[in-house]
Amino acid sequence: DIQMTQSPSSLSASVGDRVTITCRASQNIGAYLNWLQQKPGTPPKLLIYAASTLPSGVPSRFSGSGSGTDFTLTISSLQPEDFATYFCQQSFSLPRTFGLRTTVEVK
């Protein structure tokens, strides 16, 4: 199985801050990397797929970069609705595997 290592596990930030979360795969996965956001009591929501593609409806303050084994999710200016949990997921091979998530908290 491909191991996904995500960091940090949590971070504290303020509205307007630039936030960066990293994800590392245990082997080369090309651009087969997705980012998801989850809020308490709700299902995960897709933020980015194919490492850097935003689905329609996702604000442009979210961006993704990277390929191979190292990936980054960036929130350019944190908004109140962005305080949530984020996790990466590889779609390169089966079984699908996920990072252990990053919780973005209010500073």
Place this chain on the structure above:
Amino acid sequence: QVQLRESGPGLVEPSQTLSLTCSVSGGSITGGSYYLTWFRQPAGQGLEWIGRMHTSGSIYYNPSLRSRVTISLDTSKNQFSLNLRSVTAADAAVYICARETSGGYDYFDSWGQGTLVTVSS
């Protein structure tokens, strides 16, 4: 996107079979090329991928669970199901169904809320 909702017993006795159903609304379960997937998340742990069935019928299970798992599709009811046999306390988790796109850079576009399953006598 469609809406997914899990249902089934919240309590299963050890050695018995866990049976869950994922009901799909807002579209046909076979309306397109998708993977219908089951996950679980034990308390305080990460998501574990259990297996998936393509809308064409092909199936793949996580090797760690393959000997105990069956995923099936009921197109007449627009739902798919999970059976996990011979459960133990280690199988207690929130079980979640989801739909994954098929055909390239795939991603999960619809998720259920999850249902908590406890294993106890």
